[in-house]
Amino acid sequence: MDFSRLISDKMLGVKASAIREIFKVAGKPDVISFAGGLPAPESFPVDAIKEICADILDNDPVTALQYGISEGYAPLKELVLKRVKEKEQIGNANDDIIIVSGSQQGADLTAKVLLNEGDGVICEEPSFIGCLNTFRTYNAKLYGVPMNDDGMDLEVLEETLKINPNIKLIYTIPTFQNPSGITSSLAVRQGMLRLAQKYGVMILEDNPYGELRFSGEKVPTIKSMDTTGNVIYLGSFSKVFSPGLRLAYLILDKGVMEKFVVGKQATDVHTNVFSQMIVARYLDKYDIDSSIAKSRELYKHRCGLMLSCMDEYFPKNVTYTRPDGGIFLWATMPKGTDSGKLMLEAVERKVAFVPGSAFMTDIEKPSHCFRLNYSTMSDEKIEKGIKILGELLSERL
Numbered sequence: 001m002d003f004s005r006l007i008s009d010k011m012l013g014v015k016a017s018a019i020r021e022i023f024k025v026a027g028k029p030d031v032i033s034f035a036g037g038l039p040a041p042e043s044f045p046v047d048a049i050k051e052i053c054a055d056i057l058d059n060d061p062v063t064a065l066q067y068g069i070s071e072g073y074a075p076l077k078e079l080v081l082k083r084v085k086e087k088e089q090i091g092n093a094n095d096d097i098i099i100v101s102g103s104q105q106g107a108d109l110t111a112k113v114l115l116n117e118g119d120g121v122i123c124e125e126p127s128f129i130g131c132l133n134t135f136r137t138y139n140a141k142l143y144g145v146p147m148n149d150d151g152m153d154l155e156v157l158e159e160t161l162k163i164n165p166n167i168k169l170i171y172t173i174p175t176f177q178n179p180s181g182i183t184s185s186l187a188v189r190q191g192m193l194r195l196a197q198k199y200g201v202m203i204l205e206d207n208p209y210g211e212l213r214f215s216g217e218k219v220p221t222i223k224s225m226d227t228t229g230n231v232i233y234l235g236s237f238s239k240v241f242s243p244g245l246r247l248a249y250l251i252l253d254k255g256v257m258e259k260f261v262v263g264k265q266a267t268d269v270h271t272n273v274f275s276q277m278i279v280a281r282y283l284d285k286y287d288i289d290s291s292i293a294k295s296r297e298l299y300k301h302r303c304g305l306m307l308s309c310m311d312e313y314f315p316k317n318v319t320y321t322r323p324d325g326g327i328f329l330w331a332t333m334p335k336g337t338d339s340g341k342l343m344l345e346a347v348e349r350k351v352a353f354v355p356g357s358a359f360m361t362d363i364e365k366p367s368h369c370f371r372l373n374y375s376t377m378s379d380e381k382i383e384k385g386i387k388i389l390g391e392l393l394s395e396r397l
């Protein structure tokens, strides 16, 4: 059957993610993959989760297995609000919370509530492909603002806002950005907030990596500085607990909350209650901070090792970011080179990474940059893979 007539306009422009395609190759056991974006599996608190599941099914099975509330499981909401207040100074009298099925759904709901077809979304260039695709599926127009070492270029941001009145949303990942590893400075965060207020647009602050800092000074979240309700904050348990449980949360102004709740009801009624109960009990009875501290140590080690191997094996005309946390770094080759072509050659040598074009507003345009992930590979594989990549780069550049 010819399905093309039946596919909606909004899905026509969205292609299968380049990363998913690369995963097919990168997932082969003989490939050293720096292409993924997964948390280290050794960080999953499996024994604790076993105990918690038994406890839930012994003592509160009906709550776990029955329909729940769209806003989220009340004890989890309370624990998350307490935690973000302590850790990020987020939460004023006008803020509310809704538990969502992963940050991905948080971005999707935000788009569903705010965007008409043709409305504009400003994003960092490069930015996280998953959320760019979310905005694409709502037929939003993406405006990429280039990233400097300290975050979005504020002059370009203001110019873009000034000349495009269709813009409603600025999407930013200010801390240990995916894909670049860059952390936006306090000045850039303040500037983004000031411009959002000036031009009457919302900011979606996506912060799944914020707790994974292994060096440098903490920078306040944009939401913690928001007194006007312009910022929607998106936090996630994917990188600090488990992505498979699909748990994240939006903290947003009460004035827009109702639309988010109705939007969520229309999508999946509510987030999986069993998952919410597991995380709530873990936050309440176990020590998530010490578990996150272990992940931080591991990522610090793996990032440091990857960087020192890159220092040794990469040619000097390739530069790269030195992240203070998170799980990605970003390499830049000389202008005019194509990381997509390089990736095909790297895969032949059994090493995978993601070419920069995947993270751009125009994915067809070749990019001279690429993303490397360091969270899941062993020391041996990091050393071997970076050496192979270094040799390939030296031959080609």
Ligand SMILES: Cc1ncc(COP(=O)(O)O)c(C=O)c1O
Pocket: 037, 101, 102, 103, 104, 105, 128, 130, 131, 173, 178, 206, 208, 236, 237, 238, 243, 247, 248
């Ligand atoms: C910046 C960013 N936002 C959102 C997500 C989606 O995460 P979740 O598992 O919470 O849906 C990711 C996942 O890699 C991410 O890097």
